[in-house]
Amino acid sequence: MITRRNFLRMTGAAGALSLTSSPSLLAAADDGFIELRARPATASLLGEDAPPSKVWSFNGTVPGPTIRARRGDTLRVRLVNELDQATSVHWHGIRIDNAMDGVAGLTQAAVEPGETFDYVFTVPDAGTYWYHSHNRSWEQVERGLYGALIVDEPESAFAVDDEATLVIDDWRVGSDGRLDEDFGNMMDWSHGGRLGNWPTVNGATRPTIPLAVGRPVRLRLINAANARIFELDLAALGARIVAYDGQSLAAPETPAYNPFLLGPAQRMDILLEAPDAGVLPLREVSGGAFDLAYLDFRQADAAATRPAPLIPAALPEPDLANARTFDLHMEGGMMGRMVGAIVDGQYIEGKALWQSGQVWAFNGVAGLAETPFFRAKAGETVVVRVINDTAFPHAMHVHGHHFRVLERSGSAIKHTPWRDTFLVGPTQTTTIAFVADNPGKWLFHCHMLEHQAAGMKTWFQVA
Template sequence: MTTDLALARRHFLAGGAALGAAALLPRRPAFAAATEWRELTARPGKASLWEEGGPLADIWGYDGGVPGPVLRIPQGQTLKVRFRNRLEQPTTVHWHGIRIANQYDGVAGLTQDPVEPGAEFEYLVRARDAGTYWYHPHNRSWEQLARGLYGVLIVEEPGAKAYDRDVVLAFDDWRLDGERQIDTASLGAMHDWAHAGRLGNVLTVNARPYLRESARPGERLRLRVLNTANARVLNLRFAGLAPRVIALDGQPVTPHLLEAETLRIAPAQRRDLIVDLPGGEQVFKIDEVSRDPFTACEIVVAGPAAERAAALPDDIALPANPVPKALEMRDALPVDLRMEGGAMGGMREAMLHGERKAMRDLFEAGKVWSFNGIAGSHHDAALFTVARGRTVSMPIVNDTRWPHAIHVHGHHFRVLSRNGEEVTREQWRDTVLMEPEERVEIAFVADNPGKWMIHCHMLEHQAAGMMAWFEVT
């Protein structure tokens, strides 16, 4: 074990839960033609999560690997996926961040029946928006993602690229036991559900305990950064790289420098960065700095300099996506959303399946969070119903002691304000991080018909009541 890796693990263990052959992501997988079916199977597999060449942990993965295969498709085409379930549990595939047809959104109990062990389901994923997305289950998500069931979906923009190549960096944390296996005994622990969620004790990048990404002097890279953890908010420092942000959750932004070279990224969020590497050999370390800083991975610049047939474009801005952005606020449907519950919270009671329950009864039922006083499930009434094409204005209040990552299915929203102050740089996202006692206002055009989830992407919080759904008619 290297010194850097030992240091990383020691510090991460100190801040995580008690201690109780993943392949590298392919750099340039072939596009899936719109006329062909892509076979995708959820099944058990193995991964070396503790150290390179170390004990193999039992995982669940798409095609048996973690992360699952990188799926790429040109913008405007349809990815056709024939999904097979070879796990011991029912499951689904949710295409996170994709403005998809409702019947393919992959939410068990709301948009489809779960895919039973041994069964199949065919998904049609129309890629209207270019960008960085991912896919994961939406049945027992808190368990199935913790076992490794997720993958990356990239929708390619048309035209010439303003970078040499892109590099996927999928960050995840794992709770491993003394045998270096996934700590399955702690899955579903109510302490996790009532606090910050399931936090791990090992951090990986692309399921590698210490990823070393090779690069050539003078290369320009597009870093596609994803947080695939169940609940951990990451603070990643890209020291010396001077990253420029070009996209949030798949949606292009006006390029700008990453403040203090540090990225705060919540579960389910993505951030696309452009970095220009120097002409000489050098090693750039990417550190996790939430507590005691440690190195999570590194970019090793070495070898012959990058060669290009033509100079890269100076303009690194991405082309706009066709997300409806004309917000008619005067006629907007107002929907207040208040989050309550959790440890040290003020929630004393909430509605559960139409009955008012005291906190003790809610705890026994595994429900300790609420939206608008309802410990939610798919069986409850819709949070709201809105006519197609109308703007929804949603002030969200985090009346808890914990951060939450609120995710809206089927749509992208604009973050209008935080704690009463207007957000100056336009932000369109599908997941927004809210700090304790924070107030955020979002708005979106409800243009995608169907029933759509809204929930906290700290997955234990979702399972314990912090979820609802709305309908676009």
Template sequence: MQPSSLRAAPVEDRRIAVAPGQASLTGGGGQTAVWAYDGTVPGPTLRLRQHEPVRITVENGLDEDTTVHWHGIRLPNAMDGVPGLTQPPIKPGQSFVYEFTPPDAGTFWYHPHADSLVQLGRGLAGALIVEEREPVSVDRELLWLLQDWRLTKDGQIAPGFGNMMDAAMSGRVGNVVTINGGPPADQKVRVGERVRLRLANASLARIIALRFEGHRPIVVAIDGQPCDPHEPDGGRLVLAPAMRIDIVLDMQGDPSKRYAVTDDFYDSLAYSLANLVYDTGPPLRPHPLDAPLRLPANPLPAPDLAEAERQEIVLQGGMMGGGKLAGVGGMMGMGMPGMNGEAAWAINGVSMTGDGHAGMAPQFTLKRGTTCHLTMRNQTAWWHPMHIHGFSMLVLSRNGSPVPHRQWQDTVLLAPKDMIECAFVADNPGDWMLHCHVADHQMAGLMTVFRVT
């Protein structure tokens, strides 16, 4: 007889329907036509258990192909959701069954990888939380899934996806930000409580930088992976599209007082995202909770830097000064690149446009079990959150300076002219995407593939 700890866990069955819907994004009573998972924006928060298998059937009620990418989950290649590369797209009226066992606890999310720019921009995104095996010492947990929308005056999603200016510059940044699908609202808190706040940026292009007035957020995980608990530089949390950050907040404000949470990433465009509003009741406890902040480690293989294989990718292209496009092989005029699926960007001189397809030649090939030391150089004038599928990368250095706090990330933000060194163990076979998560940039060529054999 098997010991109970070795018995196969029952497979949890879930279903998600993808279809057009309506959402109240601005809170004024008006409805916006969206595309939604199970009729809600964002889609339902999927809560899974670490090391326990799940089977998720995705039904496509759109009139175009779709897939689902389980962002940040280290899963088998055939479940990764890239049309053509890892699976046939889910045709209208058809379904696809995703089966995987999440190895890591943490904050992840799910979204399409077909017609990514339009499908994400119309609302298809949802949080996926893999719970730790043992509960974490906090009083409660909150999730803020942040989305950015470009809406017209009548509250509908603006047309013009994939225009050249967005494609070759900063991407489709919107004019409305929502938290969990609605307008930012007051977050009620209590003196003395400890809150775990899971932050996820599901925007197409907007980079978000949060400051918590009167509070000291402690970062405990990035992109689902626990790190050394630390205060962010200058108290500012920078979340690029697709990134997640888990923070712990000890609520030490004054009763009945309001504290602003502001986003000040873009110069002179700071705005108040939300407010922490304290109730008038007595403190939950007289002193901050005396419990460790460190989360249990996930089973990530440690890179062997002494034996690592070195690879480098160089990001090229985009609009430069004087209205010129830095094309592959030199400067090009503003006419064609970036429009109608034309390339505006390249990696190592090669532009892969769209969402991925069969027969994409790998940029490099790694033998299974090899440690890859990956250098990413941003030669462009724009910011790029580079996302790796199938792996988490240990971030080693930025512009030659060591990165502290042992940060593992699946989405690494490169500022203009940045050079970042990362490392990961190539223990997951298959053809894997590596691309910018500004959707316009990916669709216009800032994407590549590598192979693990």
């Protein structure tokens, strides 16, 4: 395996030579369908002069091609499965029709090898989203089955030349380019998840991102890693945040803390105000500072213009006075106190529990329960207290809805943004609230994908 020290040594001299912009755009065919072909491919994860890596891809690239639409558009996407494993596609963060959510085993059957599936849905909110496999996702996302989904306002707030999408990932890969294929490693599943040793942005090592100088620039950041929480030095960029998880703020805000944590599946849009010509690093600092990418500000072809005002989505505010409250007790993992759990309707404990691979539980149940975590009427406000009785952080994702975080460990949070994925720290309790206004069966799970595979998932139903 490549260590962090070797990574710095191998990339230090030539790290800024890879020039890239946002992932390529995907256009619709004559029948109106965008085609996503899930298939094996190779990628130069370690650099153009290093051995290529065998990956799984959408349309031959990692990340897959960017899908771009405008708010209110109807997307038609045809998944063609050219893998030897069943798959599906989840449209992460989209308030979507339940049948199109892409969760194999809950909202649809997995798409078998050689088969196709048509996704047809409307995108109600402008913002930064992403798509990824949702069958055996702990393996398939790690192999590269993901891409960006960008939804613009009908009158876009930013010209495309004044923004870039940066899909950040980490890979567990050797110096020979081979991915570590031990995807069922119980050390990963029972600890912090599969943490890679080689970071990439848009599938490249330390790429240079060309951007316009002298005008506001928007960066759309997407964390596509299985389990890593990236700690980003936004202060060095002078960045302000304009959106979380696809949902625009009413006005740009200065980050409340630095470094800023970007958990698995979370997105963040940041604004850089008319930078001068030159190169700035996008820096990750969790284990000592290293550069993920370089932002190369160059002379623009046109005069600088101010972007249009940001437009927050018209999401229904939770009615806390009339809300119902539910507790989600998280337990398990190494250094945890879980003795046993219900797996497939049967209570097991000890060695048998670990042999089952289900080592995390929600409210005493590991994996999807037969009955929902809760049932809500359409339009009802729901408050969920997530009690993390484990030794690890978790990135919790609510499908089909956005929520506000109300409290962390008893401390109220004011003016909290809309999110679809939140971090809850070890032994911490986090309270969220949302209006259950999207009918269907919705997944609620940890987006540390090994944790999800090992039991951290449940579902709720909206009538």
